[in-house]
Amino acid sequence: MKLASSLLMVIGCMCTPLWACGPDPQRVIEQVDITASPAQVAQALQHAEWMPRWHPQVQTVSIHTSITGTAEGAPETVRSLQLRNGWTLQETLRKHADAAVLEDSFMQGGSFPVSQYRGVIRLKVAPDQQHVTVTWTGRFNNQANQMEAPPGQDNATAVAGITAFYRSGLQGLKVFVETQAMASP
Amino acid sequence: MWLSLVAHAVCASPWAYITNQGEHTVSVVDLAQQKVTRTISVGKAPVGVAVDSVNHKAYISNVEGRSVSVIDMHSQQVIQTLDLPVAPVGLTVSRSGDRLYVADWYHDAIVILDTASGKVLTHMGVGKAPGGVQLSRDGTTLYVANRDSNDVSVIDTRSARELHRIPVGQHPFGLNISPDGKQLYVVNVFSNTVSVIDTVTDQVTATIAVGDHPYCVVADSEGKRLFVTNTGEDSISVIDLSTQKQIQKVRVPGTPEGIAFDAQHQQVLIASWMDNVLVVLDARSLKLLPAIAVGAQPRAFGQFIGGTH
Numbered sequence: 001m002k003l004a005s006s007l008l009m010v011i012g013c014m015c016t017p018l019w020a021c022g023p024d025p026q027r028v029i030e031q032v033d034i035t036a037s038p039a040q041v042a043q044a045l046q047h048a049e050w051m052p053r054w055h056p057q058v059q060t061v062s063i064h065t066s067i068t069g070t071a072e073g074a075p076e077t078v079r080s081l082q083l084r085n086g087w088t089l090q091e092t093l094r095k096h097a098d099a100a101v102l103e104d105s106f107m108q109g110g111s112f113p114v115s116q117y118r119g120v121i122r123l124k125v126a127p128d129q130q131h132v133t134v135t136w137t138g139r140f141n142n143q144a145n146q147m148e149a150p151p152g153q154d155n156a157t158a159v160a161g162i163t164a165f166y167r168s169g170l171q172g173l174k175v176f177v178e179t180q181a182m183a184s185p
Numbered sequence: 186m187w188l189s190l191v192a193h194a195v196c197a198s199p200w201a202y203i204t205n206q207g208e209h210t211v212s213v214v215d216l217a218q219q220k221v222t223r224t225i226s227v228g229k230a231p232v233g234v235a236v237d238s239v240n241h242k243a244y245i246s247n248v249e250g251r252s253v254s255v256i257d258m259h260s261q262q263v264i265q266t267l268d269l270p271v272a273p274v275g276l277t278v279s280r281s282g283d284r285l286y287v288a289d290w291y292h293d294a295i296v297i298l299d300t301a302s303g304k305v306l307t308h309m310g311v312g313k314a315p316g317g318v319q320l321s322r323d324g325t326t327l328y329v330a331n332r333d334s335n336d337v338s339v340i341d342t343r344s345a346r347e348l349h350r351i352p353v354g355q356h357p358f359g360l361n362i363s364p365d366g367k368q369l370y371v372v373n374v375f376s377n378t379v380s381v382i383d384t385v386t387d388q389v390t391a392t393i394a395v396g397d398h399p400y401c402v403v404a405d406s407e408g409k410r411l412f413v414t415n416t417g418e419d420s421i422s423v424i425d426l427s428t429q430k431q432i433q434k435v436r437v438p439g440t441p442e443g444i445a446f447d448a449q450h451q452q453v454l455i456a457s458w459m460d461n462v463l464v465v466l467d468a469r470s471l472k473l474l475p476a477i478a479v480g481a482q483p484r485a486f487g488q489f490i491g492g493t494h
Contacts, residue, residue, distance in 0.1 A: 023232060023248045023272065023274045023290050023316070024206075024230055024232075024248055024249060025206075025458075027207065027458070027459065027482055029459075094397075094418075096418065096419070097418070097419075097420065097434075097436050098419070098436060104418075106417065118417065120439070120459075137439065137459055139416075139440055139458070139459065147248070147249060147272060147291070
């Protein structure tokens with residue numbers, strides 16, 4: 001992934017979450033059709049630092065590399081998001097074996113009302129190469145990681161939070177790529 | 186799976202019972218026709234499956250419904266619902282079908298039920314957050330993967346007493362036993378490994394690296410290969426048991442969870458939770474065959490294949 005070198009920094013510790021995965025994971029699937037080439041969509045997503053420009057909920061983004069987060073000790077990329085509503089989300093960005101997967105992230109921490117969250121953004125190209133369908137899928141547990149979670153940390157809150165994040169993000173991505181916004185500095 | 190293997194030897198048409206968490210149903214897949222022949226409504230958010238091919242019953246754990254649905258495999262209908270004061274996850278049934286063992290995730294316990302009466306016989310403590318359960322081939326030992334205490338409980342089923350616990354990797358979840366019963370395989374979700382346990386000594390003899398966030402494991406009918414679902418990277422790890430190493434990864438549709446071996450057709454069946462399909466993998470060529478559409482968010486946790494005599 002092409003990253004702005006000025007944003008790279010090594011952080012000392014990105015702790016593994018202590019909670020266990022619950023027995024009742026939740027799912028959100030959202031998608032949008034974008035009139036653009038696959039390369040244009042890929043470019044928008046691969047520039048992780050551009051996210052505040054296309055995602056209306058994202059206020060700031062920072063990218064770090066962590067050398068302690070993986071079992072092998074290999075460096076991994078961590079993205080930290082600050083949302084406009086005050087929520088935060090730290091995710092490890094991973095490579096996926098499928099080239100159609102443009103983003104595969106796993107939650108490391110933050111106040112976003114979910115736990116054990118994994119998000120995947122996949123691209124499907126129309127035969128004419130001028131249209132793409134972008135699908136964002138999420139699997140996660142509620143923030144409390146309990147079947148009978150308190151309000152605000154329950155399944156409904158988690159699903160609503162991810163659904164709104166995906167919908168507004170995909171619409172924002174569509175506008176960003178289809179208009180000249182991406183080309184502007 | 187022992188029951189499944191027996192069933193495969195004597196029945197023409199095994200079925201797969203696939204729990205669909207997202208729509209509270211079970212898809213019954215005819216494995217000869219490779220298609221869903223019935224969709225059965227069960228309790229809320231079904232997860233686990235156990236098949237009793239002797240008495241022709243399939244047991245389904247409904248984690249949010251706090252119940253177990255009992256399906257008659259002749260009529261393919263729910264004939265009984267056992268309400269339990271627990272959150273059931275993994276479950277397995279004795280060889281004769283008289284006892285059902287259910288993991289109670291939230292009370293760190295195993296529930297033992299009399300299947301004839303539906304009554305709870307024992308509610309016994311094990312490690313923290315028990316998920317997967319597996320009986321020994323002779324049925325005298327029950328192994329329980331305790332996810333939050335990072336160990337496996339070894340239970341004497343005759344006395345219903347926990348004998349000891351075997352430390353494994355971080356967050357064990359799915360379990361399976363070799364066809365000869367000599368090895369137990371335990372998936373460690375956070376360690377990205379499978380622990381191999383000698384069932385005579387109850388010692389871990391090997392730890393095998395697999396993919397990201399593995400969930401479930403199954404051995405083939407000859408005990409030569411293991412197949413492991415990697416939920417975090419959408420793949421199946423294929424392990425050669427003679428070298429105890431991963432020999433191949435097969436990319437599959439999103440978030441593979443439950444896995445079972447269809448001995449009759451020499452195929453591996455995998456429930457892909459994100460994409461609502463039962464993936465079919467040819468066990469010899471390791472090529473994917475056409476997937477079978479099932480219900481929403483299929484999990485199929487446990488040995489979900491069985492047939493009628």
